[in-house]
Amino acid sequence: MIVEPVQRVAGTVRVPGDKSIAHRALMLGALADGEQTVRGVPDAADVASTLTCLQALGAEVRTVGGEIRIRRGTWRSGQTLDAGNSGTTVRLLSGLVAGLSIQATFTGDSSLSQRPMERIAGPLRKMGASVSTTEGHLPITIEGGGLKGIRYRLLVASAQVKSAIMFAALNADTETTLQEPVATRDHSERMLRAMGADLTRSSHAITIRPGTLRGTEVDVPGDISSAAFFAVAAACLRDSYVRLEHTGVNPTRTGILEALEAMGATVTFENKTERAGEPVADVTVRSGELRAIEIDATAVPALIDELPVLAVAATQARGTTVVSGAGELRHKESDRIATIVDALSRLGANIEAREDGFVVHGPTPLAGATLPSGGDHRIAMAMAVAGLFASGRTAIEESAAVQISYPGFFDDLQTLTR
């Protein structure tokens, strides 16, 4: 994909549904009594991976108009489930399978096969599931059933690990209590509650008791992680704005909006409402004179997937932006510290990698170049945003990776630049 520089961006976009929420709505629908109706499921390869795996496990899925209706079928044991590129699919479904009296093997693409899986295997074994990994990676085989409730302190701040344990805990003998080092996205907690689970949360811990769920109706709001690319484009380009309609604004996810505001952009919220326990709003982001910020471990979970595009904004901000406590970036679809530092350096940015983050000195003018995306959807989209204010042409390799979360990304970007 070739991106040419533009003077400004302006307009309204309604980004596809939130990937995190969609995965959960489909998985928990497959566990529930009755039917779960899910609207606004993104046409994204990761969510398609979840649906295919659920169908292989026996879930009954119908598409009616724009909605997906899912219900429990007869669980099938002995399946090999291909999670594709999707960490959320393999980690959350591992928890679901662990709670059932079935066996399943998970595989994935070359990126997913390099990502750590002991983080879910450990707690699921502690609950009584039999889990074998391949030296900590895929393929992994899980034999579920007969679980006991546990008390567990998460070793990494990960909503995927937390959710896997909670999904398994629904079918344990007693309650499970989890502690997180730093609060992470709470979509699972909200949806479990909306579906009738007995879940309580204190400032330090989440307790979930075994029980059944009932299917409900889930309206998936726009994905703030997709909206973030346009938000950064509007923040960085002079006289720009973007209105992001019907975007999920769960406070465990809005770190990018807070960061852009702290940097000097203007962020406003209109039409705030709630859908299936999730806050939603029309969000407008307007450009400003950007200044550097510091992001540390406590702030990272609320913008973990937005750090690549935040690095792009930092190249246009006055001062030194420091991101620390973000070592988890090395375990995403690519080593995102390495891929973002490499790509932005090729554009002429002044950016250095740190073991657990990066440092950007700005502002620097960028000059178009050919950029590897490493097949990572969020790197490809972040580089497209950088290309809007780099002089000359920016060519993004393996840009088809946007299919993972946002197939229409380049079309929507174009509507803002006309």
Ligand code: S3P
């Ligand atoms: C996700 C949690 C995060 C995030 C990922 C989606 C989720 O991963 O990076 O894109 O839906 O729970 P971790 O739990 O590994 O931090």
